[in-house]
Amino acid sequence: MSVKIALAGNPNCGKTTLFNGLTGSNQFVGNWPGVTVEKKEGKLKGHKDVVIMDLPGIYSLSPYTLEEVVARNYLIGERPDVILNIVDGTNLERNLYLSTQLMELGIPVVMAVNMMDVVAKSGAKIHIRELGKKLGCLVTEISALKGDGVMEAAEKALELAQGKGNVKAVHEFSPETEGVLTAIEDKLGSEIPQEQRRFFAVKLLERDEKIAAQMKHVPDVKAEIEALEKEMDDDAESIITNERYVYISSIIEACYTRGQKEKVTVS
Template sequence: MAIKLALAGNPNCGKTTMFNDLTGSSQYVGNWPGVTVEKKEGKLRGHQDVIVTDLPGIYSLSPYTLEEVVTRDYIMNEHPDVVINLVDASNIERNLYLTTQVTEMGIPVIIALNMIDIVKKNGDRIDTHKLAAALGCEVIETSAVKGAGSKEVADRAVQMARAGIMTRPQHTFSGPVEDALARIRELAADLVPAENARWYSIKLFERDARVLERLRLPADVKAELETIVSDCEKQFDDDSESIITNERYQYISGLMKSCVQKKNAGMTTSDRIDKVVTNRWLALPIFAAVMFVVYYVSVSWLGTIVTDWTNDTLFAETVQPLVGGWLEAAGAAEWLTG
């Protein structure tokens, strides 16, 4: 039976580059059934029994866009043997939001920490061992553009699939949320697969419409679910989806502090420039100075030189003789016809 590997990640994280590197000329492109979203599949180089699927680029697994629905339906319904989650190492904080969701789905996950060359060039450092321990899945540094690490990730994913290695999410939410999820898990214990129970519990807590439609909960279960979620919302004074989102980012913020070291403490050259030109006291004087220079160059100095040269040289030597010749010709023609 063929092994199925799925590539998942944010848009522009290098996913398609890695897919092309892994599959070469053995790939084929079509559309997902019933939708216009592009579907890319191919055989892994050197492995005729391994199929690689390039899932649509998404930022989360929330059911708001067609790409998000396609990706999560594929993972839940087609059951790939391993998900290779590409994470843009140069923009790791935003990318890890999707990672926290993928690791909850009950599918083996391996992280390809892509664009690591950019991170090293900037002088930053990511502790992959700490990151792997915190996320509960293996992390391998890659640079898809340079072809570095891609084969290692794919080979490791194949090994995981054949050995049946599972991913156990390590991150947890705050006490009240975990208590609510535990109660929801008990409610839905007979309705969802055990390996996907945590993911379904979170989606039910968020009142995910597609999951609710899929499970078709009995009326009494649905009523008890609403009570659990509503009580938690009152405690946090926020809606359930925002509660989960905020807690994910709090967890990711903790990961950034423990696993990522920025050489410039997060300040890029662009950030430094912005800090000066958008300063509350300096912004207006800088703007006025720039406008004065633009006015002076365009009107008082460079503008005068260009205008004088255009009038006295360009038009004097080129246009005026042509106009004069045209007038003389017009006068001659009038004399002949007159």
């Protein structure tokens, strides 16, 4: 039986470089059904039965761009065996926004922190083990450009896929938000598999109509959402986004030390 590894990451994180490194010339390029978004898949070098699916570069699993919708429909519909989440180590904070969402899909995740050659030159330090603990996934360092750690990252993903266990997100939102997410999960129909219930609950809380449209039974959760919005004095989508950023800030504080040679960006 073949194993499917989905490559997911932000635009410019080095995904194409990694995909080429993992698959060599063994690639098939087409379009995702019904849209003009490029679809690339290939076989992992040395593994005839391992398919690498290159998802479009995205910043989030929200419904606002075609690329995001294509990527998330694949992840929830096809349910690959494992996600290899490639993140740009020189832009860790921004890249983790997508990672926190990938962790909620109920699919095992291996994170490959890329551009480690640039990170090392800047003098910055990413505390990989602590990062893995905070995120609840395996984290490895790579340089896709130099080929460092690339096959090892894929092999770790493969191992995780083969030893498939239950995956549960470690991140908890605020107690108020968690309360509503649990209430929504309890109202979901049995058509939603156990491991995907959290993702669907978060999306319904965000009033994601594209996700609701895919469900046979959409629970009525209007009262729960409105009560949370009243209590937190914010709209539900912003509550989720803000709480993700609080979590990401705590990760950066614990896992990242700035380098002396890093450029200071003024925004």
